[in-house]
Structures are given as structure tokens and as C-alpha cells.
Amino acid sequence: MRISVKAPLKAILAGEHAVVYGYPAVAVALDTYVRVVAEPGDDSFRVETELSCEGDVMADITRDGNVKDFRSESLREELTYVATAVRKASEEFDAHPSNLRIMSEAPAASGLGTSAAITAAVLLALAEVSNVDVSREEIRKLVREVELEVQGKASWTDATVVTYGGFVRVSGREFKPIEPERDPVLVVAHSQEPSRTGEMVRRVAEFRERLGIVDGIMKLIGKLVEDLEVALHDGDLRTVGELMNVNHGLLAALNVSTRALEEIVNVLRNAGALGAKVTGAGGGGCAVALFEREEDAKRAVETLSALGYEAFVTRPSPCGVKTEGSGS
Ligand code: MEV
Numbered sequence: 001m002r003i004s005v006k007a008p009l010k011a012i013l014a015g016e017h018a019v020v021y022g023y024p025a026v027a028v029a030l031d032t033y034v035r036v037v038a039e040p041g042d043d044s045f046r047v048e049t050e051l052s053c054e055g056d057v058m059a060d061i062t063r064d065g066n067v068k069d070f071r072s073e074s075l076r077e078e079l080t081y082v083a084t085a086v087r088k089a090s091e092e093f094d095a096h097p098s099n100l101r102i103m104s105e106a107p108a109a110s111g112l113g114t115s116a117a118i119t120a121a122v123l124l125a126l127a128e129v130s131n132v133d134v135s136r137e138e139i140r141k142l143v144r145e146v147e148l149e150v151q152g153k154a155s156w157t158d159a160t161v162v163t164y165g166g167f168v169r170v171s172g173r174e175f176k177p178i179e180p181e182r183d184p185v186l187v188v189a190h191s192q193e194p195s196r197t198g199e200m201v202r203r204v205a206e207f208r209e210r211l212g213i214v215d216g217i218m219k220l221i222g223k224l225v226e227d228l229e230v231a232l233h234d235g236d237l238r239t240v241g242e243l244m245n246v247n248h249g250l251l252a253a254l255n256v257s258t259r260a261l262e263e264i265v266n267v268l269r270n271a272g273a274l275g276a277k278v279t280g281a282g283g284g285g286c287a288v289a290l291f292e293r294e295e296d297a298k299r300a301v302e303t304l305s306a307l308g309y310e311a312f313v314t315r316p317s318p319c320g321v322k323t324e325g326s327g328s
Contacts (some may be wrong), residue, residue: 001040003128006033006278007117007321009106010161011188011279011288013232013240014247015170015225017204017254019155021215023222024171026178026229027161030186031317034104034117035324038125041099044068045086049079049102051114057066057160063090063097077150077196078108081115084146085122092142095126107310109194111280115150116158119143120321128323139163139321153196153205165320169229181235185291187268189311191260195285204254205282217250225252241274241290249275254283264309265289271300 008029015025025051045061060068066086067079082102089095100122106251108114127134141231143159157170167178208214224243231239248265249258257265261278268276268289273296276289291297298314 001129001137001326002038003038003125003326004035004156004324005038005125005128005321005325006035006120007121007162008033008165008317008319009114009117010158011112011186011286012157013244013288013290014228015221016157016280016282017251017256018171018200018218018221018225019157020153020201021218023218024156024169024225024229025155025157026167026169026225027157027164028167028186029161029317029320030112030188031315032105032112032188032312034102034114034121036118036121036125037101038129040129041097043097045097047079047082047102047267048100049078051102051104051108061086063087069085069186076313077198077267078115078118079120080150081146082122082170084149086121086126086144086201088146089123089126092138093127093132094128096130098126098129100125106188107190109196109285110190111195111197111278111285112188112280113158113162113280115197116143116147117162117321119146120159120162124323128326136163151201161320163320166318167316178229178233180232182237183316184237184240185294185297186288186314186316187273187289187291187297187300187311188314189264189268189289189309190286191258191264191284193258193260193284195281196281197281200281200283201254204256207255214254217253221247221250233317237274237290238290244277244290245269251278251282257324258282258284260284260309261287263307264304267303268300272296273300313319
């Protein structure tokens with residue numbers, strides 16, 4: 001029996017980093033996915049993945065989350081999420097040993113929640129192979145536990161969006177779907193530099209300990225998220241975009257932007273984006289932009305591609321992690 005599961009990647013429209021300290025964030029699931037194909041295996045969890053530029057990578061993971069026979073340094077962080085998910089699935093529902101193939105439509109370490117999406121997809125795939133029912137809420141909780149173990153600090157944002165899909169406001173453990181009057185067109189552009197969430201969250205935490213003013217920045221981000229939520233719900237995309245631009249300035253003040261991300265944000269704004277900002281942990285990874293018109297979004301992607309950045313037009317996805325199909 002072969003099971004295929006997909007989980008959406010996500011973009012944070014406002015509130016990353018501040019959300020770790022209890023302020024709200026607004027995020028959206030993207031119509032861009034990771035996929036996990038699983039089949040019952042023998043005595044370990046064999047993982048194959050195409051996520052690395054080194055081509056196919058293979059690893060064997062034991063029930064207690066030890067990674068054996070592993071040959072890719074660049075994928076160490078992603079494999080740690082998978083290994084922790086395997087251990088959790090073994091502890092929580094006695095997961096059956098399985099062969100897992102992991103694929104993604106976007107690069108790893110891009111700030112698009114790839115690790116959370118892979119974790120959610122691996123957990124659901126293992127539950128399906130093991131013939132166990134797990135609720136979405138259990139998946140969300142397990143994804144967050146995996147993130148906490150691997151990253152040290154994590155909000156509920158990525159776990160919530162990859163599990164439930166759509167637009168979501170997250171605050172602490174609580175979340176609320178947002179149903180906007182109008183769906184925007186989104187552009188995601190990759191700086192070609194990796195974004196390591198754990199490391200960036202640690203850097204911001206150190207910065208916050210050293211400079212008292214950083215708490216004020218977090219508070220301001222929290223306030224702009226409240227305003228953005230209302231504007232998004234009302235379909236006032238112009239205000240949403242303006243608030244994203246303000247959020248980008250505050251993220252730059254937290255030192256999570258880079259020269260490449262600044263260039264991308266400027267190109268996106270010059271191409272007609274209503275708003276453009278770093279998305280996710282930053283320090284590399286992606287920027288996200290909001291467009292009213294698809295033609296402008298496509299033109300922005302062409303300009304960014306000519307400059308050597310990987311960029312694509314995407315839309316919000318209403319669905320969270322789900323089984324796509326099964327067969328033998
Ligand atoms: C990561 O997508 C966003 C951060 O706010 C970390 C988190 O929320 O766990 C940087």
C-alpha cells in the first residue's frame with residue numbers, strides 16, 4: 001500500500017519573530033507544496049529526498065530518531081525534523097517502519113515553512129501507513145513539538161498554517177481563520193541564501209536581551225498585525241500592502257534582512273507590488289509580495305529571474321496537510 005500526502009508551504013504576511021514573544025502573526029498557506037510518498041518498510045524508516053542540490057539523498061532513521069547512513073551536510077537540519085517526527089510518531093502511535101520519499105516544489109531553508117510542512121506530511125503519511133487515525137489538532141501539536149525540539153524556540157505559526165491551510169491569525173496557541181473579501185496574487189522570491197530558523201530566532205533573542213528598544217519594535221509589529229488582519233478581512237489590499245512594507249522596515253531593524261533581500265523587495269515594489277517584505281525567519285530565504293494584478297506579478301518574476309533570483313507567482317491555498325491518494 002502506497003500513500004501520498006501533501007502539505008502547503010506558507011508565507012507570513014506580518015508578525016514573524018514578534019510572534020515568538022506572544023504577539024499575533026498573520027500567515028497564509030501557499031498553493032505550493034511538499035509531498036511525501038510512503039510505503040510500509042522492513043525494520044527502519046528509510047528516507048529518500050530530492051531536496052538537496054546534491055541530487056537524491058538517502059538516510060535510514062531508527063524508531064528512536066537516530067539518523068544512520070547519511071550523506072548530505074546541507075540537509076542535516078531538514079533530516080533532523082524528519083528524524084524527530086519519526087520518533088514522535090513511534091512514541092505516539094507506534095508508527096509502522098516505512099519507506100518515505102520527500103519532494104518539495106520550493107527549496108529547503110527558504111523561510112517558507114518547508115520543515116513544518118515536511119514534518120506534518122511525514123506524520124500524516126506514517127499514521128496512514130500504520131492505519132491509525134490522528135486528528136488535525138494532534139498533527140498541529142506534534143509539528144510544534146518537533147519544531148520546539150529542533151529549533152529551541154518556536155511559535156505555533158508554521159504548525160498551524162501547514163496543518164489547516166488558508167489565511168490564519170495566530171497568537172500564542174490560539175488561531176483563527178481569516179476569510180478575506182478578495183484573494184491577492186502573491187509573488188515569492190528566493191534570495192539564494194539559506195534561512196536557518198533556529199539560528200535566526202536565537203540571534204533575535206540575543207539582540208532583544210542586549211537592547212531594551214527591541215521590545216518596542218515587537219510591540220509595534222503586534223499592533224500592525226492587528227490592523228493588517230482587519231484590512232485583509234475587508235479586502236483593503238492597499239492597506240495590507242502598506243503594513244507589509246512597514247513590517248519589512250521593522251524586520252530590517254531586527255537585522256534579519258540581507259542585501260539580496262533588500263534588492264528583491266525594491267524590485268518587487270518597483271514592479272507594482274502593493275507590499276513586499278522578508279517572510280519567515282530571514283537572514284536569507286524569501287521575500288513575499290502582494291499584487292493586485294497578475295500581469296504585474298508576472299513581470300516582477302521576469303525581472304527577478306533576469307537578476308538571477310528564483311521567483312514564482314502563487315495563490316493562497318485553502319487546504320492544509322492532506323492525503324492525496326493511496327494505491328498498491
Ligand atoms: C518562522 O517561519 C517564523 C519565526 O517567527 C519563528 C516562529 O514563529 O517559530 C521566525
